[in-house]
Amino acid sequence: MIRWRELLDRIDVGWLDRGRNVQRGWLAVRCPWCDDPSAHLGINEEEGHWRCLRCNKSGRSAPFLLHALGARDIDKLLREFDTDPHRRVSAVAADRTEKIERYAQRWETFKPAQFDPEALRYLAGRGFPDPEGLCERFDLRTGTGKWAGRLWFPLRDLGGGLLGFTGRTMRDYLEPRYWTQATEVGLYLPELPGPEHSRLLLVEGPVDALRVAGVAIDRYNELCVAALCGLAIRGLRLVQLKALAHSLPDCLVSLDASVSRLNANKLIADLKVAPWRTIRRFPLPAGADDPGGMTDDEVARWLS
Numbered sequence: 001m002i003r004w005r006e007l008l009d010r011i012d013v014g015w016l017d018r019g020r021n022v023q024r025g026w027l028a029v030r031c032p033w034c035d036d037p038s039a040h041l042g043i044n045e046e047e048g049h050w051r052c053l054r055c056n057k058s059g060r061s062a063p064f065l066l067h068a069l070g071a072r073d074i075d076k077l078l079r080e081f082d083t084d085p086h087r088r089v090s091a092v093a094a095d096r097t098e099k100i101e102r103y104a105q106r107w108e109t110f111k112p113a114q115f116d117p118e119a120l121r122y123l124a125g126r127g128f129p130d131p132e133g134l135c136e137r138f139d140l141r142t143g144t145g146k147w148a149g150r151l152w153f154p155l156r157d158l159g160g161g162l163l164g165f166t167g168r169t170m171r172d173y174l175e176p177r178y179w180t181q182a183t184e185v186g187l188y189l190p191e192l193p194g195p196e197h198s199r200l201l202l203v204e205g206p207v208d209a210l211r212v213a214g215v216a217i218d219r220y221n222e223l224c225v226a227a228l229c230g231l232a233i234r235g236l237r238l239v240q241l242k243a244l245a246h247s248l249p250d251c252l253v254s255l256d257a258s259v260s261r262l263n264a265n266k267l268i269a270d271l272k273v274a275p276w277r278t279i280r281r282f283p284l285p286a287g288a289d290d291p292g293g294m295t296d297d298e299v300a301r302w303l304s
Helices: 004-010 062-068 074-081 085-109 117-125 131-138 206-219 235-247 261-271 296-303
Strands: 026-029 041-044 050-052 150-156 162-169 178-182 199-203 223-227 250-253 278-281
Touching (some): 062 074, 085 178, 117 131, 131 206, 206 223, 250 261
Parallel strands (some): 199 223, 199 250, 250 278
Antiparallel strands (some): 026 041, 150 162
């Protein structure tokens, strides 16, 4: 049972337990999804479910509601104010499941990028020789509205399940360069590891992985390519790398030329927590900034 009164006081959210629209056993707060300034969102103190009387937004996930109310350190708050640890774990799991379902629904609204002229122009401008085939092979997509102007890459677990997606801007004025929507950021794998793979090549960004995978699948099919999507080795990224180390014991690391030697060495040291048989840096050719800026022929010579 969550001690909602104390918790709402801690995050400084005003609440009511009496009034015309507040029933016994309920607390009322201002709904974060409504424009109305009145307290129309009710929280049941005993059962924990909540509902807004105006917009009908409802649910049972405490983490989801706390995030909407602007709370920080949600896990810490729940450890302190939830007297039932089993329910806390299931609430966090339910929140994660709810997010994954929302991402899956959103992903299905995206258009396959092979049918989007802007995406094809962008990839052709980046030197990809077969943009349509590339989009179809690696399930790249584009969106509309606030999702427009980006090339979207699926982020999947090692079993192929969708965890979210990350979008690379195709328009110079869009910020940030990468916008990620995922429960937790792991690796971007253009192709899931299979029995034909024996070595992992880690690069920085999804476009880098896309460039190398397009060449490796046709010419160096023993190589599995993954984008780190960030240089911090923790959380889901660490779990995935440890799992990959069992099936792909040899690891090559190729970072952008802009990464300092200190950061590169730190990344290598962090990667050693996984049981790699061998792990070593795989430097880019002289004059190259990143694999995404190389041509297919340059990548093929580099991999050879």
